Amino acid sequence: MSASNKAARWIGEIVMVLLSLVFLYPLFLAIFNSFKTFQEVMSDVIALPKHWTFANYSYVWNFINYPRLFLNNTIITVLGLAGIILVSSIAAYKLARTKSRLSGVVYFICIMPMLIPFQSIMLTVLKTARFLHLSDSTWGLGLLYWGFGAPLAVFIYHGFVKGIPKELDESAMIDGASGFGLFFRIIFPLLKSVTATIVIIDVMWIWNDFLLPLLMVNGSPTTKTLTLAAYTFVGQYTSDWQYAMTAMVMAVLPSIVVFMFLQKYIVKGVVAGAVKG
């Protein structure tokens, strides 16, 4: 490579890195300002904090009861995810293996809801959830996600199971395995890579989801999610930007930390999910 070519390369690299830093600048600003006092935020937003203070953090931590919210988010996400994977994988397996009219109809019923925008049914989802006593509870919200996550999961699993040779089932049956035993011991382990894809897409979705939690669990401070609490908090403290930014940073920090460690897998999962979905 010639010298001028090399120089152009370097300039390209530097320009792109600078561009990416400008791109992320809003996030840096949010983080810096969460360490400032109210006066400092008001006098100059773009300056670095003169004295880094954690006072905002301890205030918001206690005010919104952060550990509780974190637990709520975890319960909702884990419960929702476990159900989506269990219910969808067994159904998709059976549907892909059964060749009949009924099977085709059931498959259609399962994936058709991908076309229904959530806003079209939000009011009546709330009514249904109230009727089933699923509203105003983190566990109830987690359960509801089973249905909302199922269509895409069934679709992805179904496509993958079709690629697993049927002889595998038959030889397992000769060995005496059948039903759920066959599925969980033989088939499910083979679904590992798609399951990972579904886990990644659904964790990102459920952890950050806003509208469904807003309708379902916004009634009490003990059932809120992180995003909801940040939303309510900003509503109450419209001008106290230092607290607002702290609440924002605390709400998004778990996602960013997880992303830094699992970057490669997350990007791969998102691409795989988009290509299959």
Place this chain on the structure above:
Amino acid sequence: MASFYRKWRSKMEFGLFTLPVLICVAVAFYVPFVMTVRYSLTKWNGISKHPKFIGLDNFKQIFTGDANFTHAAWFTVKYAVLYIVLINVLAILLALVLDAKLKTKTWLRAAFFIPYILSLVIVGFIWKFIFMQGFESLGDSTGWHIFKMSWLGEPGLAFISVLFVSIWQSIGFYLVIYVAGLQSVPGDLKEAAVVDGAGPVRRFFSVTLPLLAPSITIAVFMALTNSIKVFDVILSLTGGGPGGTTYSVAYDIYRDTFTNNLYGYGTAKALILFVAVLIITVIQLTIFKRREVEA
């Protein structure tokens, strides 16, 4: 007898495996959907015990005398078209740069992807802070006019802000789809084009772009389905303002249902949104199906 038993057993098993998912989907989608259809034919404020049946009156009013809905529909169409075009063009350009074997590629991809893992509501708030407070400081220190404009206070600018923040949040998603697409473009094809004397622009349009077609299909599909439902980011960024100019269809439904307590009327709008999404999706799927058959 044995075969009868086997048949019965396999039917049982089919039921056991598929019934759970059917129940979940019914609770989440089908029951609420049927209720939506029913409520859309009624006048109901949510307080009175029984919704009053009024036939298709809600729909008549929506299509003939609802300025809010017309405005929200226009907003959504404009937003969706610009979002789809801009995000795909920008993402392809960025992907081409990242594909040029940069050493910092991993960092760049991660940096552009980060906003996508954040909740849209929170992204909206962070940008509200930037537009309201950050731009003031930036304007003072740089003196640039661009920072002194009222990005959330003027209807035209507020529209641009909503569009810009949405693109900022999700460009990383489209970027990684295109990067993956570019990686599947065989290198020897590009080399062959170089040998044939094709310049970089020519190479892009006659080799890379056609081979990116499957990625473009996916990305356009995703961009369309997401933009037509835009809601969260507007809620936190502009709250529909200034003067109600940034309401999308989804937000308008939310306003009628939960702010104005027009349950029957709101669900009628919700049903229209569903039909619109359905028609668009079916058209899109048939177009793409036909293209794929030809290819």
